[in-house]
Structure formats: structure tokens, C-alpha cells
Amino acid sequence: MKAPGNTRILVWDLPTRWFHWLLAASFAGAWLTGDSERFRDIHVILGYTMLGLIAFRLLWGFIGTRYARFADFAYSPASVMRYAKSLLSRQPEHYIGHNPAGAAAIFLLLALGIASGISGWLAYNEIGGDWMEAGHALFSDLMLLMAGLHIAGVIAASVLHRENLARAMVTGYKQGEPDAAITRKRGLAAILLVAAVAGFWGLWFNGRLDFLVSAQPAGQQEENGERADDD
Numbered sequence: 552m553k554a555p556g557n558t559r560i561l562v563w564d565l566p567t568r569w570f571h572w573l574l575a576a577s578f579a580g581a582w583l584t585g586d587s588e589r590f591r592d593i594h595v596i597l598g599y600t601m602l603g604l605i606a607f608r609l610l611w612g613f614i615g616t617r618y619a620r621f622a623d624f625a626y627s628p629a630s631v632m633r634y635a636k637s638l639l640s641r642q643p644e645h646y647i648g649h650n651p652a653g654a655a656a657i658f659l660l661l662a663l664g665i666a667s668g669i670s671g672w673l674a675y676n677e678i679g680g681d682w683m684e685a686g687h688a689l690f691s692d693l694m695l696l697m698a699g700l701h702i703a704g705v706i707a708a709s710v711l712h713r714e715n716l717a718r719a720m721v722t723g724y725k726q727g728e729p730d731a732a733i734t735r736k737r738g739l740a741a742i743l744l745v746a747a748v749a750g751f752w753g754l755w756f757n758g759r760l761d762f763l764v765s766a767q768p769a770g771q772q773e774e775n776g777e778r779a780d781d782d
């Protein structure tokens with residue numbers, strides 16, 4: 552929690568950055584296709600992608616580089632409160648990795664991503680009935696709300712600390728003391744992550760994952776039933 556030095560240092564490894572932007576894109580895509588029968592398969596595949604990405608992030612939270620590890624940003628509620636209070640002072644606490652408020656949002660986002668993905672899978676496979684569908688809608692709405700708060704928090708912290716946090720999530724670099732830098736980008740792990748996502752989508756495009764998207768959405772079944780009744 553030092554004041555930022557003025558050396559350009561590597562903070563976010565490649566897997567963390569690629570995970571982040573792939574998760575943001577998958578969530579945005581899943582959100583936009585959520586209500587559409589036409590894009591239902593894409594919605595489901597994006598849901599699997601999100602779950603896979605989060606599974607990777609859970610692993611990376613233990614074996615990733617310094618600031619990607621959960622141990623680096625597992626703050627107590629008291630730290631979150633202290634950080635929130637410090638924002639009102641002239642000298643807000645500065646963190647090289649995730650700050651306590653951001654960390655709380657991140658854990659919530661990961662938990663909501665899991666809840667939304669699993670409830671979506673269950674609802675799609677008609678397990679849990681209307682309750683499951685309502686649960687899936689609720690988790691997804693809460694995730695959208697958290698993502699909005701997260702983006703607002705990123706903008707606020709960027710202004711307060713006069714550092715562009717979004718750019719750091721793209722380049723991996725921030726200003727800091729040289730001894731706070733991570734030393735490895737972990738490119739191989741990032742390539743494996745992207746290859747796994749691309750491979751999954753490639754298999755789906757080639758019709759090899761039809762068993763994952765074979766459940767018939769309830770609305771469509773009703774429609775088909777009605778049509779069968781009409782005939």
C-alpha cells in the first residue's frame with residue numbers, strides 16, 4: 552500500500568488480462584442474447600465459456616503471479632471500510648494490485664458468474680422449473696448491476712489516484728516502485744487459455760458440441776406443441 556513510484560512496472564500477467572477481457576465480452580454477449588430464441592445456442596455457448604473462464608480464474612488465483620493470487624486481495628470487511636473512508640480523505644490509500652473495494656466487487660462478480668452459469672444450465676435443461684428460470688434471471692441481473700458498479704468504481708479510482716486502471720488491464724503496466732513489479736508475463740498459460748476458448752468455439756461451429764445445445768427451450772417446446780396440436 553505504498554504511494555505509487557514513478558517507474559513503469561508490470562503488474563497484471565497476460566492470463567489475468569485475457570481472462571478479464573474474455574469474461575467481459577462473454578458476459579456482454581450472453582446478456583445481449585439472453586432473451587432471443589434465435590440466438591439461444593450462442594447464449595448457451597457463451598454461458599459455458601464464462602463458466603470455463605471462471606474455473607480457470609479460480610485455479611489462477613492460486614498459481615498465478617503475485618497480484619493475480621487471491622491471497623493478495625483477500626481483504627477483511629474492516630479493510631474495505633477503511634479504504635472506503637480513506638476515499639473521502641485527501642490521501643486515499645493506494646494499492647498496486649486490487650484495492651479492497653475492487654476486490655470485494657471481483658469476488659462477487661465471480662460468485663454471480665458461477666451462480667448465473669449453473670442456474671442457466673439447469674433452467675435450460677428444464678431442471679428446477681419456473682424457480683430456476685427466475686433464479687437465473689435474478690443472478691444475471693445482479694451480475695449486470697455489479698458489472699456496472701465495478702466499471703463505475705474503476706473510473707472513480709482512476710480519477711482519484713490519477714492512474715488509468717483500464718489501460719493497465721490492457722497493457723499490464725502501472726507506475727510503481729521497481730521492487731513491486733512481477734517478473735513474468737506467463738505467456739504460455741495465456742496462449743493455452745485462449746486456445747482452449749478458441750478450440751471450444753471451433754468445435755461448436757463444426758457441430759461437435761451439439762449435445763451441449765440440444766435441450767429445447769421451454770418456449771420453443773410450447774410453440775412446437777401448439778403447432779402439433781394445430782395439425
Ligand code: HEM
Pocket residue numbers: 567570571574575576578579608619648649650653657660661698701702705716717718720
Ligand atoms: C468496459 C468495461 C470494463 C472495464 C474498463 C474494466 C476494467 C477493469 C479493471 C481496470 C480491473 C482491475 C481493477 C484493479 O485495478 O483493481 C478489472 C478487474 C476485473 N473485472 Fe473488469 N472491467 C470491465 C468490465 C468487466 C465486466 C463486464 C466484468 C464481468 C462480467 C468484469 C470483471 C472483472 C473481474 C472479475 C476483475 C478481476 C480481474 C482479475 O483479477 O482476474 N469487468 N476490470
